[in-house]
Amino acid sequence: MEEASQRPDAHRLAVLPSRANSSVAVIEAKTLTTSDQQLVLSRATETKGQDNDRLLTKIRERQDRVGVERARVAVQFRDVSFEAEVLVGSAGLPSVSNTFKSWAQGRMCLMLGPPASGKSSLLKILAGKIRGNKLIQVKGDVLYNGKNFKEFVVERSSGYVEQTDQHYPPLTVRETLDFAAWCQGTGCREDELLELLKREKELKVPSKDCDPYVDAYLKADAASTPDHIATEASHCCVCSPSAIHQSTAFTALKLLGLGVCCDTIVGDQLRRGISGGQKKRVTSGEVIVGGKKVLFMDEISTGLDSATTFLITKCLSNFCHILEGTLLVALLQPPPETYNLFDDVMLMSQGHIVFHGPREEVMPFFSKLGFECPEGKGDADFLQDVTIEKGQQMFQKGQSRKHEYMTAPAMAAAFYESKTGKCALEAAGAAYECTQRQTDSLVTTQ
8 A cells, every 4th residue: 555655646546455355456546347436435435325424524534634725615795786688577587686795615505585586596696607798787796715707717616506407318317427527527626636645645644544445535536537436326337438537426326315216317208217306316416526616506405305305405514514615505495404404594585685694693683573483383484484474474573563564675674784794794895815725726717
């Protein structure tokens, strides 16, 4: 193992214990066989379920031991407004206005709000999917690590999960994720691996102190070649001649619970394929395999049961908290156990952000406004309804008083006058100072 770690191509060599005897086998990471891929992932995660906690914790511990700085991205947006020439009435397009906010890396934010409140519009603006043209006007500033969209390629620096499922029907689930991984590349994973191995070599960290399976996973995951370990759940990928770099797609299949349908075509209205809930998970998987540090996810729980939603959100939470990712996730009435996984809550109504802050502070804020969550009703369900008139009638304290509807602009104004709102404005207005490593987290080439 020590000899392999000293070679110039050490970042491409996986050193795995031999199954036949007590010796070790040095294998090029990009040529791992199907059985080796299964062994690496099962030993690295040490779980048969949908959980990535141990794997990510091992990776972080190894990085922290030698002082490797992880790629991180903080997002800020100031005075964002979105206007478009569209049909009026029931076919109108919700607009976003009067927003001024930021959230830091390593935190996962839940976006809530009734239909047509502007959630999807804001997500698309932050992900760079909506740009100004003759029919659309987008005003305000969106900053990643203090830089605007003209200074980097936002499409390659962040991932956006659409509300609708758009796939190529003839491909299987595995082929779909492999193709998505092939198109997006390895992101910053290869740079982080090279820096990690360089630091370990300088500090003379013994190879025996590194988990060989986690080491093999990192090297296969960072291999800058077409295929990804992450899509392989039980077989070898057939998308390309050589099965290389399948760690990311392999992992996605396992964590999203798609192993049972990995060889089934996605399908469409004319071809029977996977179910609607499985398609929704494939949509999320296509973005997850890209290795982005910023993820915007729109209604990823549609068609999923509460248990599956919790498991997927838990894996996203592990990625966010352990490897310091930045996530903004829109969910429709998540169950209490899923709601409690989030650090922050962003509540929208009629294009206004009426609250954005720590999850622990959202209920006291509405209590001060005169609204109380009834016993037995979940916090997420309460927040989903408290901005509409009928909901306010049910939640108003002192039912004997005459109800006065509090509009979204008035609620937003009350938020910015609160202690949480003032802290948010102060944080969003402060100049962002980032290190060179954080600057390198943003892709500047197409």
